[in-house]
Amino acid sequence: xxxxxxxxxxxxxxxxxxxxxxxxxxxxxxxxxxxxxxxxxxxxxxxxxxxxxxxxxxxxxxxxxxxxxxxxxxxxxxxxxxxxxxxxxxxxxxxxxxxxxxxxxxxxxxxxxxxxxxxxxxxxxxxxxxxxxxxxxxxxxxxxxxxxxxxxxxxxxxxxxxxxxxxxxxxxxxxxxxxxxxxxxxxxxxxxxxxxxxxxxxxxxxxxxxxxxxxxxxxxxxxxxxxxxxxxxxxxxxxxxxxxxxxxxxxxxxxxxxxxxxxxxxxxxxxxxxxxx
Numbered sequence: 001x002x003x004x005x006x007x008x009x010x011x012x013x014x015x016x017x018x019x020x021x022x023x024x025x026x027x028x029x030x031x032x033x034x035x036x037x038x039x040x041x042x043x044x045x046x047x048x049x050x051x052x053x054x055x056x057x058x059x060x061x062x063x064x065x066x067x068x069x070x071x072x073x074x075x076x077x078x079x080x081x082x083x084x085x086x087x088x089x090x091x092x093x094x095x096x097x098x099x100x101x102x103x104x105x106x107x108x109x110x111x112x113x114x115x116x117x118x119x120x121x122x123x124x125x126x127x128x129x130x131x132x133x134x135x136x137x138x139x140x141x142x143x144x145x146x147x148x149x150x151x152x153x154x155x156x157x158x159x160x161x162x163x164x165x166x167x168x169x170x171x172x173x174x175x176x177x178x179x180x181x182x183x184x185x186x187x188x189x190x191x192x193x194x195x196x197x198x199x200x201x202x203x204x205x206x207x208x209x210x211x212x213x214x215x216x217x218x219x220x221x222x223x224x225x226x227x228x229x230x231x232x233x234x235x236x237x238x239x240x241x242x243x244x245x246x247x248x249x250x251x252x253x254x255x256x257x258x259x260x261x262x263x264x265x266x267x268x269x270x271x272x273x274x275x276x277x
């Protein structure tokens with residue numbers, strides 16, 4: 001692996017063995033290095049491909065201090081371990097930018113409220129707990145104590161990156177959609193959810209996939225003529241079916257998206273399982 005450009009002591013652009021341009025990160029990996037020199041394999045902590053964001057990445061990481069870069073890397077490494085996945089380059093830009101701005105706001109004594117703080121705590125518990133741990137990493141690495149609600153802001157960047165790097169506005173809309181569907185079900189049945197239960201976790205997962213399709217305007221199933229199961233759940237689970245229809249109408253009116261009969265069947269079954277517990 002050969003270096004193309006040294007951004008700073010911890011980050012370089014390089015070409016790998018397949019002649020693909022990559023970003024390589026690691027403590028001291030760019031120290032006193034020049035273009036065309038070999039990357040020291042033992043110092044590599046992260047390698048990823050950037051697509052069309054090289055200029056943005058280079059500009060941002062020219063501003064970040066070495067400690068800030070180490071902190072971003074530590075947070076992402078921790079998140080990858082907990083979530084058992086690999087994040088790509090976009091998160092290094094968005095999270096790095098967020099951290100840098102959060103530190104500037106802390107210095108200027110400016111506090112911003114995150115309107116989705118409560119929803120993120122509730123709907124994305126793993127990502128939120130990573131955000132809480134990220135605050136500890138920031139405190140230990142940088143000696144700065146950020147406001148606790150920054151945990152949900154960090155979580156939002158993780159969620160955004162998990163959702164195929166869609167725009168943060170779409171992720172915000174995704175969270176709101178899920179929250180509103182949960183409220184429809186709660187009001188319809190007049191119940192409080194046991195949010196620690198397996199049935200709630202299962203229902204939440206189902207909603208996340210459904211909401212993703214709605215936000216991305218993914219086409220519904222082409223073959224929606226078989227009404228047998230639709231008629232069956234309508235008869236067998238009338239209250240859950242009525243609730244699913246309320247969700248159907250909400251999505252149709254608010255997002256101009258029409259759930260298929262098959263999706264209404266699945267939603268009815270999931271609602272029935274949730275409320276029967």
